[in-house]
Amino acid sequence: MAKSTGSKEAQAELYNYIDGCAPDKYIDLDEEKEIIEHAATLGIWAGQAEAMLNHRVRRNKWTRETDIVYSLRIMLEEATKDDGVIDKKEFDHILGYAVAMRMPRKAAIRCACAIVREAGWETKDEGLLKKRDWLAEYES
Helix, strand or coil: CCCCCCCHHHHHHHHHHHHHCCCCCEECHHHHHHHHHHHHHCCCCHHHHHHHHHHHHHHHCCEEHHHHHHHHHHHHHHHHHCCCEECHHHHHHHHHHHHHCCCCHHHHHHHHHHHHHHHCCEECCECCCCCECHHHHHHC
16 A cells, blocks of 8 residues: 555645644644544644644644754753763752743653653762652652
């Protein structure tokens, strides 16, 4: 089966659908998935739908969650390179970047915590007498 870019009408409908997903100028993972699924119903293959979504995002200066998550992963990895651990100040700075890029704070915290846990990176304990895991506090 050949990959299809869809008719001009199907493409216009997909662009309208994409526009309807971004009144907040932010496309989250669920919306991205819905856009790809909707494109399939219009006979547009996933690669074309991805290109159309990227075009609309860049043209309208919106933000995609996948782009921010990619940046978060790189920034968190860089934060571990100097001393092998991520401290709270570095983590907060990285969260601030995600929020400045229109990612909801709760989503930024959820994604950043998941990235740190999945990668197995260490966090720097806070407190002099009583050590506490500040990352666990973010996760709760």
